[in-house]
Amino acid sequence: MIAVVMITMASCKKDQYYLYNDIARIQFGPDIKLIYNANSALADTLKPFTFYYDAPEVTQDTVFFDIYAIGGVSKTDRPFTLEQEQLPNANNAVPGKHYIAFSDPKVSKLYVIKAGTVHTKVPVIVLRDPSLKTTTPVLKLNVVADASFQLGERKTLWRKIEITDRLSRPAAWTDSFSTYYYGAYSTVKHAFMISVTGQKWDQVFMSQLAIDLQDYYLSVVKTALINYNNAHPGDSLKDEKGQLVIFP
Amino acid sequence: MKHIHISLFLGLVVLFASCKKDKSNYDYKPNEQITVTGIETVYNVVSEKDKLVITPTITSNDTDAEFDYMWGIYETNVQGYAPVLDTIAKTKDLNYFIKQPAKAWVLVYRVTNKKTKYAKYTNVTINVGTEFTRGWYVLKDDGTKSDLDLFLSSSATALTEVKENVYSLINGVKLNGKARMINLFSSYKSDVTGIIANTKALFMVSDKDVSAVNVNTMKQIKNMNTLFFERPSTIAPNSAFCASSAYYLINAGQVYSIGTNTQNTGVFGGRKLKDALNSPYYISDYYYTATYGDPCLFDDLNSTFVTLANGSGTTLTNMTDVAGTAMPAVNNNKKALFMGFKSATYIPAPVYAYTTIGFGIFQDKTNSALKILTQMDLDKLKLKLTNDTLKTSDKIYNATMHTLLDADENMIYFVLNNQIWSRNLSNKFEQLQYSPPAGEVVSFIRHKKYAVVADAAFNYNYVMVGTQSGADYKVRMFTKSSGSLSATPALTLTGKGTVRDVMYMSPSVSEYSYSNTY
Numbered sequence: 001m002i003a004v005v006m007i008t009m010a011s012c013k014k015d016q017y018y019l020y021n022d023i024a025r026i027q028f029g030p031d032i033k034l035i036y037n038a039n040s041a042l043a044d045t046l047k048p049f050t051f052y053y054d055a056p057e058v059t060q061d062t063v064f065f066d067i068y069a070i071g072g073v074s075k076t077d078r079p080f081t082l083e084q085e086q087l088p089n090a091n092n093a094v095p096g097k098h099y100i101a102f103s104d105p106k107v108s109k110l111y112v113i114k115a116g117t118v119h120t121k122v123p124v125i126v127l128r129d130p131s132l133k134t135t136t137p138v139l140k141l142n143v144v145a146d147a148s149f150q151l152g153e154r155k156t157l158w159r160k161i162e163i164t165d166r167l168s169r170p171a172a173w174t175d176s177f178s179t180y181y182y183g184a185y186s187t188v189k190h191a192f193m194i195s196v197t198g199q200k201w202d203q204v205f206m207s208q209l210a211i212d213l214q215d216y217y218l219s220v221v222k223t224a225l226i227n228y229n230n231a232h233p234g235d236s237l238k239d240e241k242g243q244l245v246i247f248p
Numbered sequence: 249m250k251h252i253h254i255s256l257f258l259g260l261v262v263l264f265a266s267c268k269k270d271k272s273n274y275d276y277k278p279n280e281q282i283t284v285t286g287i288e289t290v291y292n293v294v295s296e297k298d299k300l301v302i303t304p305t306i307t308s309n310d311t312d313a314e315f316d317y318m319w320g321i322y323e324t325n326v327q328g329y330a331p332v333l334d335t336i337a338k339t340k341d342l343n344y345f346i347k348q349p350a351k352a353w354v355l356v357y358r359v360t361n362k363k364t365k366y367a368k369y370t371n372v373t374i375n376v377g378t379e380f381t382r383g384w385y386v387l388k389d390d391g392t393k394s395d396l397d398l399f400l401s402s403s404a405t406a407l408t409e410v411k412e413n414v415y416s417l418i419n420g421v422k423l424n425g426k427a428r429m430i431n432l433f434s435s436y437k438s439d440v441t442g443i444i445a446n447t448k449a450l451f452m453v454s455d456k457d458v459s460a461v462n463v464n465t466m467k468q469i470k471n472m473n474t475l476f477f478e479r480p481s482t483i484a485p486n487s488a489f490c491a492s493s494a495y496y497l498i499n500a501g502q503v504y505s506i507g508t509n510t511q512n513t514g515v516f517g518g519r520k521l522k523d524a525l526n527s528p529y530y531i532s533d534y535y536y537t538a539t540y541g542d543p544c545l546f547d548d549l550n551s552t553f554v555t556l557a558n559g560s561g562t563t564l565t566n567m568t569d570v571a572g573t574a575m576p577a578v579n580n581n582k583k584a585l586f587m588g589f590k591s592a593t594y595i596p597a598p599v600y601a602y603t604t605i606g607f608g609i610f611q612d613k614t615n616s617a618l619k620i621l622t623q624m625d626l627d628k629l630k631l632k633l634t635n636d637t638l639k640t641s642d643k644i645y646n647a648t649m650h651t652l653l654d655a656d657e658n659m660i661y662f663v664l665n666n667q668i669w670s671r672n673l674s675n676k677f678e679q680l681q682y683s684p685p686a687g688e689v690v691s692f693i694r695h696k697k698y699a700v701v702a703d704a705a706f707n708y709n710y711v712m713v714g715t716q717s718g719a720d721y722k723v724r725m726f727t728k729s730s731g732s733l734s735a736t737p738a739l740t741l742t743g744k745g746t747v748r749d750v751m752y753m754s755p756s757v758s759e760y761s762y763s764n765t766y
Contacts, residue, residue: 212512219518226526
C-alpha cells in the first residue's frame with residue numbers, strides 16, 4: 001500500500017515547462033502582434049532577403065527578428081549573445097562579407113533586452129557583396145546561454161536569413177499561396193508579375209496584400225500571360241528551369 | 249502495526265472527504281415565471297425622427313419579486329467586427345429617441361428579479377429607417393440623364409408623399425446616361441461609417457455609368473470611376489446584380505465580380521476570362537439568378553451558356569449538357585432575345601442546393617426567322633434545354649419586352665404593338681391583358697412580388713407596367729388572378745421622364761427579397 005501511495009505521489013511531479021517566474025531565459029518569437037496566436041508560434045523562422053529592389057548605392061540593409069526574455073523583467077539592461085551556426089552542405093554566409101558579425105562592436109551593443117522590458121527587435125546587418133548577384137548564402141543564427149540568460153524553448157533558439165541580390169521568393173509566397181493562388185514560384189514568373197503590375201511583389205507588398213486585391217492581380221497577370229503566349233506562338237513563357245510558367 | 253496505522257490514516261482521509269457540505273437544492277417551489285406583455289415583435293422607426301415608446305406589463309408568480317430592468321440594442325447583418333449590446337435604458341418603460349443608422353436592429357429587454365436573480369429576456373426587431381429607406385423607387389431617364397423618384401407609402405397600395413429626383417437632389421447631379429436597371433446589394437462593403445462594413449447600396453445602372461448609392465442617405469458611394477481596381481477602358485454598363493458568393497457587374501459584355509465569401513472592400517476585380525486562350529466573349533443583357541446560386545449568363549458572341557462557378561476564380565465556366573437536352577449549352581448558334589428567372593426548388597440533404605428554372609427566347613444566328621422559347625432547367629452547371637419553336641403567328645414571336653411571373657402561374661407576359669399580352673407556358677395560350685390609353689408608350693414591364701412576413705402591410709404581388717406620354721410616366725401596378733391582370737391597377741405612380749425599373753424598398757428588403765433577373 002505504501003508503494004501505491006508513493007507511486008501516486010510520484011506521479012504528481014511538476015511538468016518541465018518554463019514559467020514566467022522561472023530564471024531569466026531568452027528565445028526568439030513571432031512579431032509581438034502575433035504572440036497570442038498559436039498558429040504563428042513558428043512564424044519568421046526563415047526570412048529571405050534580397051537587395052534586388054534597392055538602388056545600386058545601397059550597400060547594406062537590416063533584417064529584424066523578434067526576441068523575448070522570459071522569467072520576468074530586470075531593473076538593468078541585459079545583453080544577449082548570438083552566434084552563427086555553420087550548416088552542413090550549405091553556402092553559409094561569411095561574417096564581414098555577407099553580414100556584420102554579431103561580436104562586432106558596431107552591432108553587439110544592439111543585442112540587449114532593455115531594463116523593464118522583455119522584448120526587443122534583433123537587427124542583423126546584411127552586406128551587399130558582389131557574390132550575391134549569383135549566390136544565395138544562408139545565415140543561421142542561434143541565441144546562446146550567457147551570464148544574462150539561459151536558453152528558452154529548444155525550437156525557438158534559432159533564425160535563418162537567405163541573403164541574395166537576385167529576385168528571390170518572398171516568405172509571404174508560401175506553399176499555400178502557390179497552391180491556391182499563383183502557382184509554383186520561379187524567378188521568371190516573379191519578374192513577369194513585377195513587370196505586368198508595376199508592383200514589387202516583395203515581402204512588404206505581399207504580406208499586406210488584401211484578398212480582393214490578390215484576386216485582382218491574379219486576373220491581371222493571368223490575362224497578361226495568355227496575351228504574351230498568344231503573341232509568341234510556340235514560344236510560351238518558360239521559367240529558369242525550362243518549365244512553362246502557369247497561373248492556376 | 250505500522251501498516252495498520254497507515255491504513256487507518258488513509259481511511260480517515262477518505263472519511264473526511266465524505267464530510268463535504270451538502271449544497272443541493274431542496275427548494276420544491278415551482279419554477280419562477282416572469283411574464284412580459286405589451287411589446288410588439290417588430291417596430292418600424294425612422295432615425296433622428298422617431299421615439300421608441302414601449303410600456304410593458306410585468307408579472308411574476310413570485311409575489312415578493314422586485315425587478316431590475318435593462319434595455320439594450322445591437323445591430324444585425326454585421327461582418328468584420330462583433331456587434332455590441334448598447335444599454336439604452338434601465339427603466340421599466342422605454343422612451344428612446346432613435347439615433348441608430350438605418351438597418352435592422354435587435355432590442356433586448358431584460359427583467360431581473362433582484363431577489364432570485366432570475367431574468368427574463370425579450371428580443372424584438374427594430375427596423376430603423378430614414379426618409380429614404382421605405383418606398384417605391386422608380387428609375388427613370390430623360391433620354392440622356394437618369395434619376396430616381398421615391399414614392400413614400402403607408403401600405404402596399406397607399407402613397408403618402410412623392411420625392412422627385414431624390415438622387416440628383418442629394419448628389420447634385422443626375423446619373424449620366426440612359427437608365428437600365430436598379431438592384432439592391434444589401435451587404436455591400438463600404439467605409440461610409442468610417443470602417444469597412446456592410447452597407448445597403450442601391451446600384452443604379454445606366455448605359456454610361458453605375459452609381460452605388462447608400463440607401464440610408466441616398467449619397468453616392470462609388471461610380472464607374474471608383475468601383476474597380478482598374479477602371480475598364482470602355483464604359484458601357486449592362487447590369488449589376490447579386491448571386492451566391494459574389495456581386496456582379498457586367499460592363500461592355502465583360503464580367504467583373506466581388507467575391508462575397510472572402511474579405512473585400514466593395515471594389516470589383518479584374519475582367520473574367522472566357523478560357524485559357526482569353527477568347528473574346530460578350531455577355532447578353534439578359535441573365536437570371538435566384539441569388540442563392542451562380543448566375544445563368546449567356547455569351548451572345550459564342551452562343552454559350554456560362555457562369556462564374558462558386559462566384560470565384562478568374563475564368564468563366566461553360567454550362568454542361570444534360571441527357572435529353574434539346575440543344576447544346578455551348579456554341580448553339582443562338583442569340584438571346586430574352587432570358588429570365590421562373591422558379592427555384594430546394595434540394596435537401598445531401599445536396600443542400602437549389603435547382604432553378606428559367607425561360608428564354610433565342611434567335612438562330614443563321615436563320616433569323618427561327619425563334620425558340622426555351623425552358624432552362626439548371627442544376628449547378630448542368631443545363632437541360634427544352635425548346636418550343638415559335639410560329640410567326642404567335643404573338644410572342646414579335647414581342648419587344650418580356651417578364652416571367654416569378655414563381656407564380658406558369659406564364660410569361662410580353663409587349664406587342666404597345667399592348668400587354670400573356671402566354672401560358674404550358675398550353676401556349678396567348679391573351680391580351682392590357683392596352684394602355686392612347687398616347688402612352690410602354691417603356692417597362694416587370695412582375696415583382698414582396699413577401700417578407702415582418703413587413704406584411706407592405707407585401708405585394710404586382711405586374712408593373714410603365715408607360716411614357718410626352719414628358720410624363722405612369723407605372724400601373726396590377727394584381728392578378730389565375731395569371732390574368734385585374735381590370736384596374738392597385739397602385740399607380742406618376743412622374744416625369746421614362747421609366748426603366750421599379751423597386752420597393754424597406755428596412756426588411758435585402759438582396760434576397762427579389763429574384764435577380766433582367
